[in-house]
Amino acid sequence: MNGTHKYLQQAEKKIKMNNKSKTVALINLGCTKNLVDAEEMLGRIAAGGSTICQRPEDAEVLVVNTCGFIDDSKKESIDMIFKMAKLKENARCKKLIVTGCLAQRYSAELKNDIPEIDDVVGLKNFEKITHLTGKLKKKKNDNNNFYHNNDDWRNRIRLTPKHYSYLRISDGCDNRCTYCAIPGIRGTFMSRTVENIMEEARQMAFEGVKEINIISQDTTSYGVDIYGKQMLHVLLENIAEIEGIQWIRLLYTHPRHFYPELIKTMSVQDKICKYVDLPIQHINDTILEKMGRKITRKSIVTLINNLRESMHSIVLRTSVIVGFPGETDEQFQELLEFVKKIKFERLGAFVYSKEENTPAANFSKQVSKKVKQRRVEEIMLAQRDIVLENNKNLIGKKVSVIVDEKDTVTGGLIGRTYGDAPEVDGKVFMNDHQINAGEIREVVIANVNGYDLVA
Numbered sequence: 058m059n060g061t062h063k064y065l066q067q068a069e070k071k072i073k074m075n076n077k078s079k080t081v082a083l084i085n086l087g088c089t090k091n092l093v094d095a096e097e098m099l100g101r102i103a104a105g106g107s108t109i110c111q112r113p114e115d116a117e118v119l120v121v122n123t124c125g126f127i128d129d130s131k132k133e134s135i136d137m138i139f140k141m142a143k144l145k146e147n148a149r150c151k152k153l154i155v156t157g158c159l160a161q162r163y164s165a166e167l168k169n170d171i172p173e174i175d176d177v178v179g180l181k182n183f184e185k186i187t188h189l190t191g192k193l194k195k196k197k198n199d200n201n202n203f204y205h206n207n208d209d210w211r212n213r214i215r216l217t218p219k220h221y222s223y224l225r226i227s228d229g230c231d232n233r234c235t236y237c238a239i240p241g242i243r244g245t246f247m248s249r250t251v252e253n254i255m256e257e258a259r260q261m262a263f264e265g266v267k268e269i270n271i272i273s274q275d276t277t278s279y280g281v282d283i284y285g286k287q288m289l290h291v292l293l294e295n296i297a298e299i300e301g302i303q304w305i306r307l308l309y310t311h312p313r314h315f316y317p318e319l320i321k322t323m324s325v326q327d328k329i330c331k332y333v334d335l336p337i338q339h340i341n342d343t344i345l346e347k348m349g350r351k352i353t354r355k356s357i358v359t360l361i362n363n364l365r366e367s368m369h370s371i372v373l374r375t376s377v378i379v380g381f382p383g384e385t386d387e388q389f390q391e392l393l394e395f396v397k398k399i400k401f402e403r404l405g406a407f408v409y410s411k412e413e414n415t416p417a418a419n420f421s422k423q424v425s426k427k428v429k430q431r432r433v434e435e436i437m438l439a440q441r442d443i444v445l446e447n448n449k450n451l452i453g454k455k456v457s458v459i460v461d462e463k464d465t466v467t468g469g470l471i472g473r474t475y476g477d478a479p480e481v482d483g484k485v486f487m488n489d490h491q492i493n494a495g496e497i498r499e500v501v502i503a504n505v506n507g508y509d510l511v512a
Contacts (some may be wrong), residue, residue, distance in 0.1 A: 079107045080149070081190045082116035084141065085216070086134055087124025089223045089272050089308070089480075091157060092216065094180070095122045098156070100212030101183045105191030109214070113144060118152045118190050125159030125242065127410035134159045142173035154178060154189055158242050180243060183209060207249055210257045218461060220495030221268035221304075221479055222261050226254055226292065227282075230274040232311065234338075235349040235416040236381065236409060239274060246275065248283050255295055262301035267495055268459060269296060270306045270478065277314035287314070290322040297328045303497055304459065306478060308334040312360055313352040324367040330475040331368045335360075336376040340395040341388040344381055347420065354395075361399060372476030374403035379436060380429030381409045382420035389432050396436060400443045403482055406436040441508075444483075448505040458485050458512065459497045472500075474510070483508045 081102050085095035098120065103109055110116050119141045123134035134157070144150040155167055156178040164177045178185050215222055227248040230240045258269060271293075273279065280288025296305055305328050312335055323329050339345055340354050364371055377392060396404065408429040411418050458472040461479070470487040477483050485500065486509060492498055500512035 079118050079191055080110045080116050081107045081118045081120060082110050082113045083120045083122060084113060084137060085122045086137060087122070087126070087130060087158065089270070090225060090228070090274070091122055091124055093213075093223055093225045093272070094157065096213045096215050097209040098122065098183055098186050099214040099216075100209065101187045102190045103214060104212050105187040107191035113141060113150070114148045116144075117149050118154065119144065119150050120154045120156060120186065120190065123155060123157035123159035125157070125162045126238065127407075127412065129410070131159060138167075138171060138174065142171065145173055152176075152189070154186070156180070156182070156186060161242050162238070207253065210260070215264075217479070218494060219265045220459065221270065221461075222266045223270045223272050224254065224258060224261070224296075225249075225272050226276060226279050226289075227273040231278075232275060232351075233349055235347065235420075236378065236412065238412045238415055241414055243274065246278060246282055248280050248288075250283065251280075251288065251292055251295065254292060255299075258296050258299055258302070262299050265301075265495065267302065267497065268304040268306065269302055270308055272308050274309065275311045275314065276307060277310045277316075277319065287316055287319070290316075290318040293319075293322050293326065293329060297326045303328060304330050304475060306330045306332055306475075308478060310335055312337055312357055313350065315360055315364075320363060320367050331371040332374070332476050332478070333364060333371065334374045334478070335364075338376065338378050339381065339384075339388075339392055341384075341391050344384055344388055347383065347417070348378075348381060349416070372402040374405075374478070374482070375401045376405045376407060377436060378407050378409050379432040380424040382417055382424065383422040384409075384424055384432075393435055393439060397439050397443070400447075401440070402444075402447060402476060404436075404440045404443075405481070406433045406440070408433050444508055445505065448483075448508075448510060451502045451510065452504065453502065455499045455501055456485075456512075457497055458487070458500050460487075460492050460494050462494055483510065485510045485512050487512045 083095055083099055085092055099109055113119055121138055121141055124130040125134060138155055141153055145153060152175045153173055154176045155174050158180065160167060160177045161180045164179065167174055167177050176189055227246060229244040229246045231246040233240055261269060277289060278287065279292060280286060293305060296302060310333060337357050338348060338350060340357065342353050345352060379389060411423065456474050458474055460470050460472040462471050464471050464486060468490065470489060470492055472485045472487060474485060487500060502510050502512050504511040
């Protein structure tokens with residue numbers, strides 16, 4: 058993520074410097090799940106006796122935590138690897154380690170094609186990372202497949218601001234959507250126990266976290282593998298009881314796996330942000346079936362209506378994929394009209410990426426790059442009008458905002474409403490200089506600046 062190095066300085070302060078230890082810099086790319094991996098790796102590296110440094114130019118060991126989900130993310134990861142490889146020529150760097158999703162997916166290719174890489178380490182192999190960057194400290198029950206009671210969070214060095222963090226409740230995925238390479242990269246769905254998650258959540262509160270963002274590959278399936286039933290609503294109720302936690306946000310849900318108890322819990326618990334990340338991916342029944350989403354347009358509409366009726370102030374974020382193999386102009390128009398009609402408060406549109414070893418890569422009638430680009434632009438233009446209309450309706454109204462940081466340009470403050478997740482959604486720019494980062498205050502919206510608000 059682009060903001061990783063921004064908070065490495067505060068991470069450095071947590072670690073006792075040791076002139077004899079190796080200096081290690083970690084460059085993180087990709088989603089919030091990758092960010093949590095990076096934070097846990099940093100904890101292992103520091104516990105192994107190494108010193109975390111902020112600038113890659115100052116490091117003896119460079120660790121690149123890659124993303125390998127779609128073409129754009131793979132290209133970004135490769136570009137970063139080459140950039141870090143150059144530091145071996147004219148900087149302190151003696152060792153380059155590549156890990157993360159790209160390393161898991163293309164280990165042999167990376168080793169063969171980029172000789173500057175010293176080691177390629179797969180996902181969750183934190184023991185090997187520790188061994189390569191410092192002194193190996195063998196952990197009890199140290200097994201890369203032992204996930205249900207994962208305790209790598211105990212030494213986790215968070216790279217987010219102090220007041221918010223990401224809480225991963227499971228990993229892997231069993232949905233097997235035909236376009237998605239994630240199950241082949243991260244494996245089958247594995248939940249952590251409620252007790253284990255609650256330990257981490259309490260620790261976050263103790264450290265000053267006020268906003269917890271719940272993440273996994275499929276948060277709505279939480280618990281099915283170890284409890285035999287969906288348990289997300291129980292987990293949310295428990296987290297809501299923790300003193301100090303004020304906002305709880307639900308990310309990465311699957312529309313097919315929403316259930317009545319979860320909607321009820323979200324509607325009655327004040328600490329749970331009325332915000333749902335609900336990727337629908339498409340709305341045409343034929344495309345949904347080919348995608349392997351196992352849901353229909355009718356079910357999606359019913360769920361959206363239930364969510365909005367149960368929580369009148371809910372903010373719905375979704376993502377859609379255009380240019381899926383065989384998508385006709387008529388099927389795309391159905392999606393476009395649906396976006397205009399439903400008016401999702403937040404939306405991201407992506408062009409279909411043909412990923413090897415996925416069923417959809419072999420589907421006939423692949424859509425041209427030119428057509429995919431045109432379609433994604435049409436979706437985003439429609440969404441821009443929806444966001445601008447929604448934002449203008451907020452002018453003169455009071456909203457709750459969490460302050461994230463100081464605006465280095467204006468000297469004011471930058472925050473987010475409960476309807477804005479970190480990194481991906483809009484911001485609120487405030488001229489108040491007296492509020493501290495992490496505080497949640499009511500402000501009056503005075504103006505609109507594109508996707509952002511001015512208060």
